[in-house]
Amino acid sequence: GNSVTQMEGPVTLSEEAFLTINCTYTATGYPSLFWYVQYPGEGLQLLLKATKADDKGSNKGFEATYRKETTSFHLEKGSVQVSDSAVYFCALGNQAGTALIFGKGTTLSVSS
């Protein structure tokens, strides 16, 4: 069945460091891929998405490229800020319109 695997956390970085959070998926067909973020004390919200191969989703300085050949959707940011500290979830949406499948989440802590 469909599944999402993302790197274990926590990830601890200094401000302005480069961030990569790995995400790989297993799916039939051509799913859509998402990154959701959960800031402390807030609900999950969509960060970015990509709906087909080679698409790049971007938002708030974060980017992720849908790589069909490696079944990956790694999240990157060139220079993290303290305000980026949150839990990041990779998710997959099957084209049949069923519920999104989420990874286990990766906690990012950025210190000044």
Add this chain to the structure above:
Amino acid sequence: GAGVSQSPSNKVTEKGKDVELRCDPISGHTALYWYRQRLGQGLEFLIYFQGNSAPDKSGLPSDRFSAERTGESVSTLTIQRTQQEDSAVYLCASSRGDRGGGEKLFFGSGTQLSVL
């Protein structure tokens, strides 16, 4: 309302009691989802409603769990004879329900359930 609303925000109950959790989706959203987030774990899919279609109940962990939705509005998740392992944050989300899997989910703040 402006967003997905869940109530109560916190619920403490004794083992063996039944609990009901409520979700008010965004008006006009035809799709509604329930997820569970145990401490230190990812989001676990429970159940999905899409319009008038039969709900996808494939994620419900046992027959103690059930959910209903009235039309395209409020949903209630019921857990009967609660167990300590049911302790978790229960998240509700809604979306416009566009088919194709590319829709954006809007999440509520969740209900923190603690079973003593």
